[in-house]
Amino acid sequence: MAADSAADELITAVIVDDHVAITAGVRSWCSEAVPPIDLIDAGDRLADVWTGPGAAADVVIFDLELVPRRPDFGELRRLVDYGRRVVVYSQHIDDATAIKCVDLGALAYLTKREGPEHLVPAIRAAARGEPYTAPSLSGALVADDDPGRPRLSQRETEVLRAWFVSSSKELVAAKLNITAKTVDTYIARVRVKYANVGRAARSKSELVGRALDDGLITLAELNQKVTSL
Amino acid sequence: MSDVNEEVTRAQLRHGLRIATLLVAAATVFGLGLSNLLRYLDVHESPLTQLAAFAALGAVLAGEAALLVRGRSWGRLRGPAIAVVLAASALSYVTLPDGRTSTGVDWIFGAANWAGLVVLLDRPLRSAVLFLLAHDLTALLHLVLLDEPSRGDLARFATGSVSVIGFPLCVAVVATVLRGLSAAAAASREEIERVRVAEAVAAESHRRRRQRFAELSVTTVPLLEGLADGSLRPENSVVQRRCAIEAARMRRLFAEADTVADPLLHELRHCIDVADRKGVVVELDARGQWPTPPVAVRRDLTEAVLIVLATAASRARVTVVGGADLVSVSVVADCGEVDVPSPATPGVRVEALNNDDTVWMEAQWQPIPQRTS
Numbered sequence: 001m002a003a004d005s006a007a008d009e010l011i012t013a014v015i016v017d018d019h020v021a022i023t024a025g026v027r028s029w030c031s032e033a034v035p036p037i038d039l040i041d042a043g044d045r046l047a048d049v050w051t052g053p054g055a056a057a058d059v060v061i062f063d064l065e066l067v068p069r070r071p072d073f074g075e076l077r078r079l080v081d082y083g084r085r086v087v088v089y090s091q092h093i094d095d096a097t098a099i100k101c102v103d104l105g106a107l108a109y110l111t112k113r114e115g116p117e118h119l120v121p122a123i124r125a126a127a128r129g130e131p132y133t134a135p136s137l138s139g140a141l142v143a144d145d146d147p148g149r150p151r152l153s154q155r156e157t158e159v160l161r162a163w164f165v166s167s168s169k170e171l172v173a174a175k176l177n178i179t180a181k182t183v184d185t186y187i188a189r190v191r192v193k194y195a196n197v198g199r200a201a202r203s204k205s206e207l208v209g210r211a212l213d214d215g216l217i218t219l220a221e222l223n224q225k226v227t228s229l
Numbered sequence: 230m231s232d233v234n235e236e237v238t239r240a241q242l243r244h245g246l247r248i249a250t251l252l253v254a255a256a257t258v259f260g261l262g263l264s265n266l267l268r269y270l271d272v273h274e275s276p277l278t279q280l281a282a283f284a285a286l287g288a289v290l291a292g293e294a295a296l297l298v299r300g301r302s303w304g305r306l307r308g309p310a311i312a313v314v315l316a317a318s319a320l321s322y323v324t325l326p327d328g329r330t331s332t333g334v335d336w337i338f339g340a341a342n343w344a345g346l347v348v349l350l351d352r353p354l355r356s357a358v359l360f361l362l363a364h365d366l367t368a369l370l371h372l373v374l375l376d377e378p379s380r381g382d383l384a385r386f387a388t389g390s391v392s393v394i395g396f397p398l399c400v401a402v403v404a405t406v407l408r409g410l411s412a413a414a415a416a417s418r419e420e421i422e423r424v425r426v427a428e429a430v431a432a433e434s435h436r437r438r439r440q441r442f443a444e445l446s447v448t449t450v451p452l453l454e455g456l457a458d459g460s461l462r463p464e465n466s467v468v469q470r471r472c473a474i475e476a477a478r479m480r481r482l483f484a485e486a487d488t489v490a491d492p493l494l495h496e497l498r499h500c501i502d503v504a505d506r507k508g509v510v511v512e513l514d515a516r517g518q519w520p521t522p523p524v525a526v527r528r529d530l531t532e533a534v535l536i537v538l539a540t541a542a543s544r545a546r547v548t549v550v551g552g553a554d555l556v557s558v559s560v561v562a563d564c565g566e567v568d569v570p571s572p573a574t575p576g577v578r579v580e581a582l583n584n585d586d587t588v589w590m591e592a593q594w595q596p597i598p599q600r601t602s
Binding site: 168174 | 512
């Protein structure tokens with residue numbers, strides 16, 4: 001956890017989730033986080049994300065299924081288009097849903113099996129406008145065989161796979177003989193490549209722009225087309 | 230193969246009998262019947278009625294010939310055909326001159342019986358018997374009601390009836406016996422097959438049980454013996470670990486016989502269940518699709534998980550990542566040093582990584598691309 005100056009500022013997040021137990025759990029994780037994250041509870045009222053204190057929150061923690069078995073991609077799209085930074089927190093574990101959320105412009109996709117060790121970093125990353133890739137999403141990206149998927153290097157695939165499998169960046173680093181920072185770099189590069197394909201969204205283009213500015217990835221690498229294998 | 234041959238032979242036999250019966254009937258109706266009819270045509274009061282009755286019988290025989298050529302049976306037409314034959318018989322007798330029953334003039338007496346028989350040859354014997362009796366009764370009614378029968382007339386009728394009923398009846402009996410034989414043969418063949426299958430199932434489950442016992446005898450039996458004779462102490466943590474591993478192996482062994490869509494995940498779940506009961510929190514996550522590995526490979530793949538889980542203190546993560554060319558089963562858990570199992574099958578690789586208290590063990594299998602034959 002690299003200390004970031006932006007992370008030291010108080011982050012506010014608003015959670016939309018119809019399960020009070022989830023909200024209570026997330027609230028407790030946020031207050032225990034160092035520094036703590038200020039959490040606003042919108043319950044199952046989407047309006048509270050758009051008006052009142054929720055409208056000013058840095059991050060939206062969004063339950064994809066307020067209506068059971070009907071993932072609300074439309075609302076996610078509206079939030080992202082408005083420029084909100086969204087962390088999708090879903091009970092869905094299927095790969096297609098995860099990848100669709102990323103394609104729509106969500107900065108993080110977490111399953112509810114993933115606890116504070118992933119949710120808190122995901123909220124902090126989203127507050128900075130950066131993506132966070134939890135192991136479950138990493139697994140979805142590895143298993144993605146969509147013809148429109150971006151072309152990943154062998155090392156990037158190895159890192160994604162190891163991160164999904166071990167759920168520990170130290171282990172990935174030890175296994176692949178690289179530093180934990182390099183692990184983050186590879187994962188970030190994958191997300192930039194994904195942000196560069198599919199539907200246009202502000203959060204995605206920001207991500208790509210920043211990655212190019214930082215030299216995380218070059219334009220040539222980014223524009224490599226899908227493998228024709 | 231021999232069963233099929235038998236069935237073919239039997240079908241040919243029935244077919245032959247049908248042809249023979251039709252030939253006999255045709256010879257009787259068109260030979261004897263027609264010659265008698267033509268010879269005594271002027272004796273009849275209404276020759277046209279007699280000719281119509283003859284035409285009806287001829288039509289039934291022609292129908293049988295057509296069905297025979299097309300390899301079909303009478304089916305729903307059987308009833309109407311019999312009605313036609315009996316109607317022809319009745320028609321002929323109604324217009325038969327008095328005192329001519331079962332003489333040369335009574336041509337239909339020895340003709341309609343055969344025409345009816347060909348229609349009823351593949352029916353139960355009683356249908357043929359009833360038909361023959363009905364036909365004979367028509368002749369008897371004509372004799373008794375319309376004539377004043379003398380003793381001689383009755384004797385002639387009785388002698389005639391013997392051949393009119395007797396010969397077709399013999400053919401009908403032969404057909405029935407033939408049918409009975411093939412039904413009995415089919416039943417006994419089914420019975421033999423059932424017994425053979427039951428024997429094969431019993432032999433296979435016996436073989437499986439012996440094989441399972443042989444597999445357990447290497448590792449489980451010494452452990453049980455040690456516990457029984459007191460040389461292994463249950464409070465010893467090494468013994469507890471061995472027990473946990475053996476318990477998981479047995480669960481896996483039992484799960485191997487289940488028919489499930491994904492045997493690898495199914496067996497992993499059983500291995501995990503043993504750890505779950507110990508209070509270890511285990512996550513199982515799988516991505517991708519993979520070909521079903523053979524049992525020996527699945528054992529090698531799950532063995533690492535089984536050993537690590539038996540030692541895990543509180544939590545573990547088990548993952549399967551698969552593709553057409555690589556299946557990888559990983560376990561990450563908070564356990565101390567563990568022995569890395571050596572895979573028994575070629576193509577399986579096991580790697581272990583220790584980092585502080587965490588062990589990451591990964592078993593990978595590369596399916597050998599199979600040539601499609």
